[in-house]
Each structure stands twice: as C-alpha cells, then as structure tokens.
Amino acid sequence: MGRMADTPDPRVTRSREAILAAARDLLREEGPSAVTHQRVAVRAEVGRATVYRHWPRPEQLLTDAMAGVRMPFFLDPATPVRPWLERQLRLLADQLAMPDVLAVTTALVQGALWEPEAAARRDQFAATIGRRLRAALTLAEQAGELRPAGDPHDAPALLIGPLLFRALLQPGEVSDDLIDRILDAAGTWTD
Amino acid sequence: MGRMADTPDPRVTRSREAILAAARDLLREEGPSAVTHQRVAVRAEVGRATVYRHWPRPEQLLTDAMAGVRMPFFLDPATPVRPWLERQLRLLADQLAMPDVLAVTTALVQGALWEPEAAARRDQFAATIGRRLRAALTLAEQAGELRPAGDPHDAPALLIGPLLFRALLQPGEVSDDLIDRILDAAGTWTD
DNA sequence: CATCTTATGAGACAAGTTGACTCATAAGCC
DNA sequence: GGCTTATGAGTCAACTTGTCTCATAAGATG
Structure with missing residues (x-):
C-alpha cells in the first residue's frame, strides 16, 4: 500500500x-x-x-489564503494596562495600514454581506477581539487603573472603530494624541 | 436635422x-x-x-450606480448642537445598517484599495463628511456648548469610527448610551 | 399624417474563462 | 528497482466578454 x-x-x-x-x-x-x-x-x-x-x-x-494572514491583536495583556493598550492600539493602527491586512479586512467585511460563511468568520473574528479587549479592561479594573464606563460590549467599537475609520476611509498617520483620546473613551483612568 | x-x-x-x-x-x-x-x-x-x-x-x-445612493450626513447643524449630533449619529447608524448604504460603503472602501479613481471618491467623501462634522463642532464651540479636545482632524474618526465598526464588523443595535459615549469623545460639553 | 433620425434589441462573432476530464511523466516511498 | 500517486499538459463543452451589424420602431419634425 x-x-x-x-x-x-x-x-x-x-x-x-x-x-x-x-x-x-x-x-x-x-x-x-x-x-x-x-x-x-x-x-x-x-x-x-x-x-x-x-x-x-x-x-x-x-478563505484559506486570508487565514494565512495573521492578526494577533490584544494578546497577553500586561499591567500597567494603559501603556500596554497604547502599544496595542499603535500596533493595530500600523497593521491596518499594511496592504495584506487591509485586503483581508475589506475582503472579509465585503464577503460577509453576501456569503453566510464569511459572515460567520467575521462574527467570530469580532467576538475574539472583543473578548480579548474586555479581558484587558477587566484586568485594568481589577488593578484599580480604570473605572469602565458603560456597556463593555461597546468597548470594541469605541476603541477599534476610530482606527478602522482611519484605515478604511481616511488613510494617514495616527497620532499619539488620537490614541490617547481613544483610550479616554474606555472609562476613567485613575492614574 | x-x-x-x-x-x-x-x-x-x-x-x-x-x-x-x-x-x-x-x-x-x-x-x-x-x-x-x-x-x-x-x-x-x-x-x-x-x-x-x-x-x-x-x-x-x-460608479454611477453607487452615486445614486444618497448619503446626506451631518447637513444643516442646529443649536443646541449636542442633541442635533445625537440625532445625526442615530441617523448614520440606521443608514449604515441598510443594505444599499452598506453595499456602497464596502464597495467604495474595497475599490479604493486598488483603483485610484475609487480612492479619489473615497477621499472626497471622507473630506466632505469631515468638513461638515468640524463645522458642527465649531458651531458648538461658538455657542459655548463644547470645549473641543485635541486635533479637529481626528473628530471624524472618533465620532464615525465606532459606528463604522458596528456596521462592518459587529452588526447589531446601537444603544443611546453608545452614542452618548461617542459624543463625549468630542470634547468637554459644558452643559 | 408623412418622413426623417436614431436608439434599441436581436443576433453573430472571436477571444477568453471556467470547470471537468484524460493521460504520460516523474517525484517520492518501500 | 518497482510501486504508488501527485503533477502538468492538454482537450473539451459551456459560458462570458467586448465588438459589430442590421432590421425595427419610437420619437421628433414638417
């Protein structure tokens, strides 16, 4: 045989x-x-x-080609959380400016509108990111760094949304000041 | 003849x-x-x-088919600005949930990555929205309603970005609370 | 109403793409 | 060295794309 x-x-x-x-x-x-x-x-x-x-x-x-582009965001949160989150958002902004990440992102978003399987992968991706982000914010809260504001479910939209806008609709440099303002939307940082 | x-x-x-x-x-x-x-x-x-x-x-x-879908956002700002902006963001969230607006948005974003003309239309769209938004914020500032934070250039990303995230990556209801938190990112509302 | 202009629809056509198939070859395993 | 099998080259029908021609009729002009 x-x-x-x-x-x-x-x-x-x-x-x-x-x-x-x-x-x-x-x-x-x-x-x-x-x-x-x-x-x-x-x-x-x-x-x-x-x-x-x-x-x-x-x-x-x-699908398999897209899966080959890794998007390791918000992994392994560390205290103090705020500077870690700053680095993560900076990383995300840089990654979202790269052609392959951009291509995968738009292809995923586009495909999700008409193909149920693509929608499922998009939802899973969003869920994973959301889980990690909430884990980091929980860590910050437990460390006494942050008093979160509002529904944690909205955190991904508030923190990632602006960077998505800059990647998809208004390409250009993401300033440190913008990242600061994004982080301020997460809640009250007691530091 | x-x-x-x-x-x-x-x-x-x-x-x-x-x-x-x-x-x-x-x-x-x-x-x-x-x-x-x-x-x-x-x-x-x-x-x-x-x-x-x-x-x-x-x-x-x-292109012409896309142009047929109107996207009249942030037109005619009115005082008091904050409730007007709340209505506008709600309108934007609702519009971005509609299939035709969603289709045009993703097609524009997708096309802009590889076709220069599409990129030009995307930039013009972003510029128009940004101009209107900054006009509204300026009005709020002049009315003593708002003390803006940071670079006005970042306002579109902060205000629209989260709704874009909710439309493209995390479809679902946009709560009034989320809109409130988005508006708080624009600056300090003295009211 | 009669006549001219011209946009339309039907169809022909070559070129290219898609998806499915066959078969000789050689790469890899024993 | 001999066996298995993935590969590449090729064929084939069905379909799509872009371009063209031509008879027809809708619409304008008198």
Missing part, C-alpha cells in the same frame, strides 16, 4: 504552499476578484488542474 | 434609468461583482448592447 497517512506527500505540501502564497499575493495586490484558479496557477507556477484538485471551490481558496 | 440637444431622447433616459436601477439592485443584493453588463441587461430588461452603449466600461456603471 501507499504512504503512511501521517507523513504528507512533500509534493502536495509544496504545491499547496506555492498556491496559497500566490493567492495571498494576488489578494494583496489586486483584490479578491483576482484570486481565480487560472491566475493563481500561473502565479504559483503550478498546473491549473492542481489548483482545482486542492481547492475545487474558489471561495475556499480565498 | 434631428432633435434639439437640450431635450433628451425619452428612450435614452428610460434605458439609462432602468439600467441604473438594475445595477443598484444587483449591487445591493449580490455585491459589486454582480454588476456586469450581462446581468444588468437581463435585470433591466434591456438589450445587452444598450448597456454597452451607455457605459462602455463596467467600472463607470458601478
């Missing part, structure tokens, strides 16, 4: 990675509509049939 | 309006990629050649 199931064929992994890399490049450079079997195959220097073999449906390919 | 130049052929206007309406419907229901000559022609019950005649380039058709 053939190979063991747990040692993947190196030809397969080679093809898959080349295809995913090509799909990511095309998404970043020309948007979701450029991620077709044809163009990915040419870009990855791989037979068109090979792309069809691994990803029969184009959406799957796009 | 033929007709006067200033009285447009009713056949032309009829075709154009049917085509634009069909393009808007398709954009709202299935996204920008559905706005093709073929599909628009079928939907508008018009010959395919007619669509090509009026809009040789597909982007132009999409």
Whole structure:
C-alpha cells in the first residue's frame, strides 16, 4: 500500500504552499476578484488542474489564503494596562495600514454581506477581539487603573472603530494624541 | 436635422434609468461583482448592447450606480448642537445598517484599495463628511456648548469610527448610551 | 399624417474563462 | 528497482466578454 497517512506527500505540501502564497499575493495586490484558479496557477507556477484538485471551490481558496494572514491583536495583556493598550492600539493602527491586512479586512467585511460563511468568520473574528479587549479592561479594573464606563460590549467599537475609520476611509498617520483620546473613551483612568 | 440637444431622447433616459436601477439592485443584493453588463441587461430588461452603449466600461456603471445612493450626513447643524449630533449619529447608524448604504460603503472602501479613481471618491467623501462634522463642532464651540479636545482632524474618526465598526464588523443595535459615549469623545460639553 | 433620425434589441462573432476530464511523466516511498 | 500517486499538459463543452451589424420602431419634425 501507499504512504503512511501521517507523513504528507512533500509534493502536495509544496504545491499547496506555492498556491496559497500566490493567492495571498494576488489578494494583496489586486483584490479578491483576482484570486481565480487560472491566475493563481500561473502565479504559483503550478498546473491549473492542481489548483482545482486542492481547492475545487474558489471561495475556499480565498478563505484559506486570508487565514494565512495573521492578526494577533490584544494578546497577553500586561499591567500597567494603559501603556500596554497604547502599544496595542499603535500596533493595530500600523497593521491596518499594511496592504495584506487591509485586503483581508475589506475582503472579509465585503464577503460577509453576501456569503453566510464569511459572515460567520467575521462574527467570530469580532467576538475574539472583543473578548480579548474586555479581558484587558477587566484586568485594568481589577488593578484599580480604570473605572469602565458603560456597556463593555461597546468597548470594541469605541476603541477599534476610530482606527478602522482611519484605515478604511481616511488613510494617514495616527497620532499619539488620537490614541490617547481613544483610550479616554474606555472609562476613567485613575492614574 | 434631428432633435434639439437640450431635450433628451425619452428612450435614452428610460434605458439609462432602468439600467441604473438594475445595477443598484444587483449591487445591493449580490455585491459589486454582480454588476456586469450581462446581468444588468437581463435585470433591466434591456438589450445587452444598450448597456454597452451607455457605459462602455463596467467600472463607470458601478460608479454611477453607487452615486445614486444618497448619503446626506451631518447637513444643516442646529443649536443646541449636542442633541442635533445625537440625532445625526442615530441617523448614520440606521443608514449604515441598510443594505444599499452598506453595499456602497464596502464597495467604495474595497475599490479604493486598488483603483485610484475609487480612492479619489473615497477621499472626497471622507473630506466632505469631515468638513461638515468640524463645522458642527465649531458651531458648538461658538455657542459655548463644547470645549473641543485635541486635533479637529481626528473628530471624524472618533465620532464615525465606532459606528463604522458596528456596521462592518459587529452588526447589531446601537444603544443611546453608545452614542452618548461617542459624543463625549468630542470634547468637554459644558452643559 | 408623412418622413426623417436614431436608439434599441436581436443576433453573430472571436477571444477568453471556467470547470471537468484524460493521460504520460516523474517525484517520492518501500 | 518497482510501486504508488501527485503533477502538468492538454482537450473539451459551456459560458462570458467586448465588438459589430442590421432590421425595427419610437420619437421628433414638417
């Protein structure tokens, strides 16, 4: 019989990675509509049939390509929380200015409007970010740093929303002052 | 000779309006990629050649269809400014939840990443909104209602950003409390 | 009403894309 | 060295795109 199931064929992994890399490049450079079997195959220097073999449906390919762009936001909160949050928001602003993150974000938001699976991934993404953010704010509260204002459910919109606006509608430098004002919206910092 | 130049052929206007309406419907229901000559022609019950005649380039058709969705935000500020702004933000939140406004917004944001003309329209839209918003805040300041905080250039991001987040990433009810907290980020309201 | 102008719809057409298939080859495993 | 199988090249039908032609009829002009 053939190979063991747990040692993947190196030809397969080679093809898959080349295809995913090509799909990511095309998404970043020309948007979701450029991620077709044809163009990915040419870009990855791989037979068109090979792309069809691994990803029969184009959406799957796009989804997997998007999943390859990591977005590690608001992980591992540390005290004092406010400077940590400042760094995180700065990181988020910088990341949101990068072409690949921007491409994934808009593709996700766009797709979510018409494809239920994309909407599910968007919701999960928002939920994850929201969870982490609330964890950080809870930590700040427990450390006596912050007296939170209003519904914690609104925290992601208040803290991330302005940076989203700057990334999507008004590209440009995000000043330290803006980040300060964003943080002030989280509640009263007793410091 | 033929007709006067200033009285447009009713056949032309009829075709154009049917085509634009069909393009808007398709954009709202299935996204920008559905706005093709073929599909628009079928939907508008018009010959395919007619669509090509009026809009040789597909982007132009999409652009004109998007322009048909009005987005009259932050017009005609009134004192007292804070309640007026509350109403405006509520209106904006409601509008951003509507499928056609959402479709136009994401299409604009998406397109701006790869098409310079779309980027130009996005910048102009952001500039218009920003101008109106700053005018309202200036009015509030002159009326002694508000002591603005920080750079006025950041006001759109702080006030609109959270609602954009709620529209694009975290759909759901926007509470009055959230709108209050957003407005508090504009500065100190002396009232 | 008669006549001219011209926008329209139907259709033809080449070029390109999509998705599914076959098959010889060679890469990788034993 | 021999076996398995992923790959690339290619074929094929169905469809889409962009361009064109032409008969028709809607609308303007007298």
